[in-house]
Amino acid sequence: MTTTLTHPTADAPPEARRVRRPKSARAGGQMHAGPVAYVILVLFTVGSLFPLVWSAIAASRDNTRLAQTPPPLWFGSNLMHNLQVAWTEANLGEAFLNTTIVAGISAATIVFLSTIAGFAFAKLRFKGRGALMLVVIGTMMVPPQLSVIPLYMAVAELDWTDQLQAVILPSLVSAFGVFFMRQYLLQALPDEIIEAARVDGASSWRVVWHVVFPAARPAMAVLGMLMFVQTWNDFLWPFLVLTQTGSPTVQVAVAGLGRGYTPDQSLIMAGALLGTLPLLLIFAIFGKQIVGGIMQGAVKG
Numbered sequence: 484m485t486t487t488l489t490h491p492t493a494d495a496p497p498e499a500r501r502v503r504r505p506k507s508a509r510a511g512g513q514m515h516a517g518p519v520a521y522v523i524l525v526l527f528t529v530g531s532l533f534p535l536v537w538s539a540i541a542a543s544r545d546n547t548r549l550a551q552t553p554p555p556l557w558f559g560s561n562l563m564h565n566l567q568v569a570w571t572e573a574n575l576g577e578a579f580l581n582t583t584i585v586a587g588i589s590a591a592t593i594v595f596l597s598t599i600a601g602f603a604f605a606k607l608r609f610k611g612r613g614a615l616m617l618v619v620i621g622t623m624m625v626p627p628q629l630s631v632i633p634l635y636m637a638v639a640e641l642d643w644t645d646q647l648q649a650v651i652l653p654s655l656v657s658a659f660g661v662f663f664m665r666q667y668l669l670q671a672l673p674d675e676i677i678e679a680a681r682v683d684g685a686s687s688w689r690v691v692w693h694v695v696f697p698a699a700r701p702a703m704a705v706l707g708m709l710m711f712v713q714t715w716n717d718f719l720w721p722f723l724v725l726t727q728t729g730s731p732t733v734q735v736a737v738a739g740l741g742r743g744y745t746p747d748q749s750l751i752m753a754g755a756l757l758g759t760l761p762l763l764l765i766f767a768i769f770g771k772q773i774v775g776g777i778m779q780g781a782v783k784g
Contacts, residue, residue, distance in 0.1 A: 634720070
């Protein structure tokens, strides 16, 4: 006698053999976060906002109240007064203009040069491409503090101390920007589009202007904002080559606030708050477009 083993669902109708999946696993279904995810997100949000909120609280108090224990946990009545004093004493109007010039020129130049270099490393074939890319990445491993002394010697030799070009020129290129644009263009720019442009008779520069730049626009926007914020917040190098009475940037101007036998912490916090507000305003205005650009580039890539 021969016994034939069959699967329990072999003779079942097709409806019974279907495997039911949860809604979140179906195609097009939305995944919903659980309570643990919300708790983690709230904790991260509070931790991220705490330094900014504490700066505003400290800026609204006086030095005597900040020295007491426990420290204040809510806003006082001196916020506008401290902001006005910090603006006047640090000459933040001129500092904002100087920093905008420095950060704007640096960010625009970095984006332009990094996009061209990233395209060359990603899509062009030339001898030594891999070795040159390793050199670019290797410069990212060198601490920036090691370049301070030779840079200062060069600036002093050119008699550029206390002038904005001493801050602008060292920040016109970025190894991170080149690496960032190369990685983006490897995925977002198909080789077929470049070949089609060359078949139509486009030169290398025309390919860059009409093919590479439009394809790299989302990454260029992200890189531009990152470099603008980095240059705006830079302190060490501007503090070494600029002075508070000459052509200071925001960070250098704020560093001169509250000096004395007992530093005025409330005034320092007011200056720091003023120096942060433009970045918050820029992100509030352009953040949605930049995040949308990232998602658009991710879908295209």
